[in-house]
Amino acid sequence: MKNNHQLNAEFLLRHTQLLMQSYQHWTGKALIVASDDIVQSLLTASFAVASHDTQADPVFNYANHQALALFNMNAEEMLGLPSRYSAEPTLQEGRAEFLEKVAANGFVDDYSGIRIAKDGSRFLIEQVTVWNLIDVHQALHEQAVLGQAVLIKKWHRL
Secondary structure: OOOHHHHOHHHHHHHHHHHHHHHHHHHOOOOOOOOOOHHHHHHOOOOEEEEEOOOOOOEEEEEOHHHHHHOOOOHHHHOOOEHHHHOOHHHHHHHHHHHHHHHHHOEEEEEEEEEEOOOOOEEEEEEEEEEEEEOOOOOHHHOOEEEEEEEEEEEEEO
């Protein structure tokens, strides 16, 4: 499914800032080291970062190069794809429960689980942080969740 966000520099800058600010808000840590080009730094990071929106069936709206490689997809294939497809059908209920926990608590750190790539291969993700994307400049009582993101630091193929 084609998504115009993949080539939109303005979206990439805003979304990279949202990812970084929300991660800092929830974890107290920097997602990436500040640089002159944060968009490129996050896109080419050695760890995987992806996010989805807040639709009833959330779809991926961002994936850096490592996330695309991990799921064996290009941007056109991944962006706009329902994020539930990142887990095997038998594991989707547990994934949904986990995401509800993230929604309630703001973030979950040190998650692990099995995910599936486009070619059907499975991989174990470890040292994973999942967090809510929020506008940190809004008052806390007005904050709306704009999506959820994942940082995958460690993985191996099964």
